[in-house]
Amino acid sequence: MPPRTRPIEKFAQAVAKCSTEASVYGKCIVADYNSVHKDQCFTEFLRLKNCYLAAAKKS
Structure with missing residues (x-):
């Protein structure tokens, strides 16, 4: 069984x-x-x- 990845490591x-x-x-x-203010950099x-979610799925 492969070693278990902790959620913080995945993040x-x-x-x-x-x-x-x-950076942007x-x-x-x-x-x-x-x-x-709200939605300033929405x-x-x-x-x-979206980048985080895509990268997390690949991990």
Whole structure:
């Protein structure tokens, strides 16, 4: 039986595969951090979320 992967390890692997999307999302938030509002970076967030989900499925 293969070794069991802990959920946090799976998450860490997914995060590592989405550094570009994370960077774009972070830059969007920081660009106007003094007046952050709901859905400010919605598109960037969805790209990051979709990347995480796709990477997690592959793990």
